[in-house]
Amino acid sequence: MKEELKQRLLELKAQIEEANYRYYGLDDPLLTDAEYDALMRELLKIEKQHPEWVTSDSPSQRVGGFVASQFPKVRHREPLLSLDNAFNAGDLIDFDRRVRRVAPDVEYLVELKIDGLTVALTYENKTLIRAATRGDGEVGEEITANAKTIRSVPLRLREKTGLATESVLDVRGEGYMPKDSFLQLNSEREEEGQALFANPRNAAAGSLRQQDSRITAQRKLGFFSYQLLQAEQLGLKTQREVLEVLKDLGFTVNPNYQVFSNIEEVVDYCEQMTERRHSFPYEIDGLVIKVNSFAQQRELGYTAKSPRWAIAYKFPAEQVETVIKGIEINVGRTGVLTPTAVLEEVLVAGSMVGRATLHNLDNIRDKDIRIGDHVLLHKAGDVIPEIIKSLPDKRTGKEIVFEMPEECPSCGSPVLKLEGEVAHRCQNISCPSRQREALIHFVSRDAMNIEGLGPAVIGQLLDKGLVKDAADLYYLEFDQLVKLERMGEKSAQNLLNALDQSKQRGLAALLFALGIRHVGVKAGKLLANRYGDIEELKKAGEEELQNIGDIGVVMAKSIVNFFEDEANLDFLERLKKAGVKMAADRKTADSQVLAGKSIVVTGSLQNWDRREIEQLIEELGGKSSSGVSKKTSFVLYGENPGSKLAKAQSLGIPVIDEQEFKKMIE
Numbered sequence: 001m002k003e004e005l006k007q008r009l010l011e012l013k014a015q016i017e018e019a020n021y022r023y024y025g026l027d028d029p030l031l032t033d034a035e036y037d038a039l040m041r042e043l044l045k046i047e048k049q050h051p052e053w054v055t056s057d058s059p060s061q062r063v064g065g066f067v068a069s070q071f072p073k074v075r076h077r078e079p080l081l082s083l084d085n086a087f088n089a090g091d092l093i094d095f096d097r098r099v100r101r102v103a104p105d106v107e108y109l110v111e112l113k114i115d116g117l118t119v120a121l122t123y124e125n126k127t128l129i130r131a132a133t134r135g136d137g138e139v140g141e142e143i144t145a146n147a148k149t150i151r152s153v154p155l156r157l158r159e160k161t162g163l164a165t166e167s168v169l170d171v172r173g174e175g176y177m178p179k180d181s182f183l184q185l186n187s188e189r190e191e192e193g194q195a196l197f198a199n200p201r202n203a204a205a206g207s208l209r210q211q212d213s214r215i216t217a218q219r220k221l222g223f224f225s226y227q228l229l230q231a232e233q234l235g236l237k238t239q240r241e242v243l244e245v246l247k248d249l250g251f252t253v254n255p256n257y258q259v260f261s262n263i264e265e266v267v268d269y270c271e272q273m274t275e276r277r278h279s280f281p282y283e284i285d286g287l288v289i290k291v292n293s294f295a296q297q298r299e300l301g302y303t304a305k306s307p308r309w310a311i312a313y314k315f316p317a318e319q320v321e322t323v324i325k326g327i328e329i330n331v332g333r334t335g336v337l338t339p340t341a342v343l344e345e346v347l348v349a350g351s352m353v354g355r356a357t358l359h360n361l362d363n364i365r366d367k368d369i370r371i372g373d374h375v376l377l378h379k380a381g382d383v384i385p386e387i388i389k390s391l392p393d394k395r396t397g398k399e400i401v402f403e404m405p406e407e408c409p410s411c412g413s414p415v416l417k418l419e420g421e422v423a424h425r426c427q428n429i430s431c432p433s434r435q436r437e438a439l440i441h442f443v444s445r446d447a448m449n450i451e452g453l454g455p456a457v458i459g460q461l462l463d464k465g466l467v468k469d470a471a472d473l474y475y476l477e478f479d480q481l482v483k484l485e486r487m488g489e490k491s492a493q494n495l496l497n498a499l500d501q502s503k504q505r506g507l508a509a510l511l512f513a514l515g516i517r518h519v520g521v522k523a524g525k526l527l528a529n530r531y532g533d534i535e536e537l538k539k540a541g542e543e544e545l546q547n548i549g550d551i552g553v554v555m556a557k558s559i560v561n562f563f564e565d566e567a568n569l570d571f572l573e574r575l576k577k578a579g580v581k582m583a584a585d586r587k588t589a590d591s592q593v594l595a596g597k598s599i600v601v602t603g604s605l606q607n608w609d610r611r612e613i614e615q616l617i618e619e620l621g622g623k624s625s626s627g628v629s630k631k632t633s634f635v636l637y638g639e640n641p642g643s644k645l646a647k648a649q650s651l652g653i654p655v656i657d658e659q660e661f662k663k664m665i666e
């Protein structure tokens with residue numbers, strides 16, 4: 001019995017160590033949090049029974065993971081600790097009991113536990129000099145250049161507080177990726193055939209550990225600060241004061257914190273937040289309950305691995321088990337075959353799920369997913385159902401290994417996988433599935449925005465041979481439409497009106513609607529603004545296109561190829577004959593107040609985010625560029641401007657603030 005227990009202990013240590021390495025060292029988790037926590041709890045339980053078995057190399061003695069070697073190492077001024085976990089009201093009440101033995105009149109401050117990664121910032125003379133990851137808690141990796149790309153990380157502290165902040169200050173908090181950025185990033189990666197991130201936390205970690213900080217900058221990360229190491233030296237007495245001071249210094253502090261004077265209220269708040277957990281624009285995995293007073297925190301002190309004055313309340317993991325009934329293939333408008341798992345329906349993160357995309361064959365093989373398998377499912381970014389892994393122990397032997405079809409399930413043409421791509425594609429451009437998806441895309445909101453033309457109607461139009469491609473839509477007649485199923489006279493007329501209206505959408509929307517590979521909404525606008533008319537764009541060569549900001553080699557090639565294809569030209573001709581507008585609503589000369597100006601934006605603006613301001617500059621005829629040079633017309637600066645402001649001043653280039661800019665464009 002005792003021997004067995006000892007054996008189990010060794011097993012647990014090895015498993016946890018391996019998982020730690022994968023999670024912290026490689027950013028490639030082996031276990032889910034829930035599984036990891038379960039192993040850790042089991043280990044702690046055995047070690048509690050047999051304290052004589054605790055060794056200095058036990059994962060229970062250690063805070064965190066490994067230091068990867070690519071980034072310079074930084075020793076933290078004070079180690080980053082982890083927190084003990086509470087999983088239910090009982091655990092919180094036990095925690096309160098322990099605390100009250102030392103601090104009978106305790107007040108708690110409760111914060112959201114953001115699901116990202118710890119970032120430790122160091123300021124000297126009010127200036128950010130270093131940012132580091134947690135690493136193993138003692139030594140982290142230096143990621144200053146990357147952290148500087150996070151807009152909620154102040155590069156310079158604000159003056160407001162009256163505190164002696166010239167000395168060294170260490171601020172810690174959580175770097176994270178908002179859910180919408182995560183979803184967008186993954187959909188772009190999917191489009192480009194790159195591996196997807198499993199969740200926003202991995203995406204944030206991967207982004208902060210980029211060798212190229214320009215990539216980090218595109219990732220739209222956030223940072224919530226919650227700790228100031230020198231708080232007491234500065235005369236602050238409570239965590240609440242710290243949060244207020246951090247705000248004044250220019251940090252983003254998550255607003256959902258509250259102070260309570262008894263544990264029942266804390267438990268209530270935890271339960272309320274459990275209900276609301278999915279309503280935030282970022283993922284949270286629990287709450288952190290902290291003793292508010294620093295004097296009491298000091299009295300409570302620390303165990304080997306965590307403070308006695310704080311605890312993390314962890315939400316129950318929202319992972320559910322289900323069974324894969326089958327795998328269906330969808331052929332998209334670019335011909336990519338996407339396998340989708342058809343599941344036994346289950347409730348997860350607030351809604352019923354019956355299908356989950358499996359992305360591609362590599363993903364299915366990596367996760368060893370078979371038809372008939374029991375699988376673990378969650379919602380990535382709280383939205384997209386995703387299969388985490390299969391549960392091979394539950395196999396009966398009847399499961400079927402999935403193979404990609406060699407022929408397109410829609411048209412029977414050969415399916416090919418090109419070198420260097422993860423996707424399998426149907427090679428037939430007139431494949432009915434591809435046409436159907438192309439039509440769905442053509443009518444979608446950001447494209448031609450044709451209301452009343454859902455997938456069901458499109459399906460009927462194709463099946464009846466009334467349309468072959470999007471141009472045919474504009475030649476449909478009332479008599480043809482009313483005959484469709486579930487289509488009355490009124491909706492037929494509405495649809496004709498919507499089609500008519502859509503002809504005026506303009507070039508930007510049309511370019512997106514055409515489904516030219518790699519041309520998204522943004523590129524559509526850029527091209528429309530630049531060329532004004534499709535005839536002009538047709539004449540553009542690859543090199544010329546590449547000189548337009550944000551248009552890369554791949555997109556330029558794809559645009560040129562599109563206009564070289566006879567079938568596409570014929571398609572455009574039929575759209576034009578139908579009266580579809582092929583020109584852009586370009587601004588008149590006098591609204592182009594920024595015409596010919598090259599503008600650099602630095603710091604955060606109140607009225608526009610980075611994307612919006614760049615768009616606005618372009619709409620007004622200007623060019624937004626990232627580096628200050630002699631060609632820069634002026635620098636527009638917001639709060640916490642970067643070094644670009646100083647550079648402009650040293651070059652004698654005009655600098656203007658947001659107010660002046662607003663006046664300029666009025």
Ligand code: IVH
Nearest residue numbers: 081082083111112113114117118174226288
């Ligand atoms: S306090 C000693 N507050 O959760 C104090 N941590 O184990 C330690 N986290 O990885 C941290 N939100 O990065 C604290 N509001 C919050 C937090 C938070 C997220 C993370 C932290 C660490 C883990 C705690």
